[in-house]
Amino acid sequence: MSSAVKSFCSRWTSLLLVLTLSLVLASCSLRQTEPDTIRIGVTVYDEQDTFIASLIQSLQQDAQQAEVRYGIKINVSVADGKGNQTTQMEQVDRFIKQGCDVLCVNIVDRTAAAVLIDKAKEAEIPLLFFNREPVEEDLRRWDEVVYVGAKAEQSGVLQGRMLVEAWQDDTERWDKNGDGVLQYVLLEGEPGHQDALLRTEYAAKSMTAEGLSAQKLAGDTANWNRGQAASKMRLWLDQYGDAIEAVISNNDDMALGAIDAFLEKEMEVPLVVGVDATKQALDAIEQGTLYGTVHNDADGIAKALLDLCLTYSGILEDSQAPHLEKGHYLWFSYQEVTAKNIDEWRQSLN
Numbered sequence: 001m002s003s004a005v006k007s008f009c010s011r012w013t014s015l016l017l018v019l020t021l022s023l024v025l026a027s028c029s030l031r032q033t034e035p036d037t038i039r040i041g042v043t044v045y046d047e048q049d050t051f052i053a054s055l056i057q058s059l060q061q062d063a064q065q066a067e068v069r070y071g072i073k074i075n076v077s078v079a080d081g082k083g084n085q086t087t088q089m090e091q092v093d094r095f096i097k098q099g100c101d102v103l104c105v106n107i108v109d110r111t112a113a114a115v116l117i118d119k120a121k122e123a124e125i126p127l128l129f130f131n132r133e134p135v136e137e138d139l140r141r142w143d144e145v146v147y148v149g150a151k152a153e154q155s156g157v158l159q160g161r162m163l164v165e166a167w168q169d170d171t172e173r174w175d176k177n178g179d180g181v182l183q184y185v186l187l188e189g190e191p192g193h194q195d196a197l198l199r200t201e202y203a204a205k206s207m208t209a210e211g212l213s214a215q216k217l218a219g220d221t222a223n224w225n226r227g228q229a230a231s232k233m234r235l236w237l238d239q240y241g242d243a244i245e246a247v248i249s250n251n252d253d254m255a256l257g258a259i260d261a262f263l264e265k266e267m268e269v270p271l272v273v274g275v276d277a278t279k280q281a282l283d284a285i286e287q288g289t290l291y292g293t294v295h296n297d298a299d300g301i302a303k304a305l306l307d308l309c310l311t312y313s314g315i316l317e318d319s320q321a322p323h324l325e326k327g328h329y330l331w332f333s334y335q336e337v338t339a340k341n342i343d344e345w346r347q348s349l350n
Contacts, residue, residue: 037073038313040306041095043088044106045132047080049224050253051276051298052106052131058302059104066306070315085109092116096123102309104128110194113138117145126312128305133194139328144312146324148304150332152198155275155294158336159199159248160206162273162292165338167212174271176245182212182271184246185236186219187229187254196221199250199275217244222254229257230264237265246271252281252293259289277337282346285339292338295345304330 042059044052056078063074077095081088085108095103096119103125107113113134118141120127126144133152139145167174167182174182189196200219207214218236222229229249236244247270249255255274262269269289274281277295284290304322308330311321322330337345 036313036315037075038102038309038315039075039077039098039100040102040104040309041077041079041092041098041100042104042106043079043081043091043095045081045088045108046083046224047078050278050280051251051296054278055131055298055302058299059305062303062306066310066315070310072315081106081108083108085112088112089115092119096120096125100125101313102126102128104130104305104309106130107132107134110134114141117141120145126308128308130301130305136326136328143327146308146328146330148301148308148330148332150296150334152195153202155195155296155334156199156202156204157206158294158334159203159273159275159292160212161210162294162336162338163203163207163214163246163248163271164210164212166271166291174245176242176270180213182207182214182246183217183240183243184214184248184271185217185233185240185244185258187232187247187249187258188219188221189250189254190223191221196250200248203248214246222257224251224253226253226257226260229254230260231257233258233261234264237261237267242267244270247273249274252276252278252290255290255293256280256284259284263289275334277335282337282342285337285342288339292336295335295337297332299349300332304332 042056044056047053060076063076067074079091081091088108092103103120105116105127107129110132117127117138121142128146128148130148133147133149139147163182186200188200217240220232222232247255247258249258252274255272259269259272271291273291274293275296277293281290281293285292307316307322310316311318324330
């Protein structure tokens with residue numbers, strides 16, 4: 001081989017090495033500047049539920065702020081189970097196939113939790129349940145399963161206390177028939193739902209414990225729905241009329257539905273209490289139609305879900321993660337809200 005050819009080959013080889021090195025360095029630089037992407041799959045029992053809609057909105061807003069704070073991309077995909085567990089199972093399967101990093105599930109039917117947990121475990125994707133609590137036995141099926149929410153019995157206790165407080169403050173107003181007994185009707189969330197059962201049970205226990213004599217005139221499920229609650233209340237008003245001195249509702253939407261029925265019939269609204277502290281409920285308190293509600297911290301739950309997602313994805317250190325009780329629970333506390341403390345309560349949130 002001539003010296004000229006050897007020189008050309010040597011220069012060509014050197015050029016190839018330089019080009020290859022440049023491409024490698026460019027690739028590394030590109031990877032360093034591209035933000036990490038976290039994919040969060042969220043499925044809810046019913047996206048039309050006022051409280052759930054508020055929670056999801058907070059989660060999406062928190063995710064946008066976290067993108068700026070940590071220089072990452074966060075894709076939050078939300079699916080609506082529409083009250084159908086089979087549909088929700090299919091949504092979870094789709095999230096797993098799409099390679100989501102964390103699953104957040106507001107489960108339709110808590111008895112199906114074990115199946116969802118096994119799916120997540122097999123795919124090695126952390127699973128966060130929220131607002132609808134699976135049984136502890138199911139949560140212990142895998143280390144990376146968490147429930148985020150509040151203890152339903154506490155909300156029932158606070159509802160009972162609000163009723164006692166109102167009765168003691170103005171018995172003459174609420175005791176329409178003057179018999180010293182609070183006659184009430186009860187709007188329950190849905191058949192067999194743990195929160196509905198516990199809120200119902202502990203509201204009654206709380207009234208009794210505080211020494212209030214109470215009589216249940218009627219009770220039925222309205223599936224957390226304002227329209228269904230209004231329909232139930234119309235029937236009860238036709239049957240009991242002014243004998244209804246109070247309405248205990250498992251959530252605010254149903255409480256507002258009951259109020260709608262009273263206003264439609266141009267009847268005086270009795271003592272009504274709900275749960276969640278939705279914007280519409282707070283407006284009703286200020287308008288004087290809803291006596292009180294129990295704040296369920298949608299914003300706090302949303303932030304906790306995102307913090308856990310960031311922890312499982314390696315963005316937050318374990319030391320920055322919310323503390324879990326028994327390794328599986330992140331509990332929030334309910335707070336009662338009435339006209340007496342609504343201004344102070346609003347200020348505490350800011």
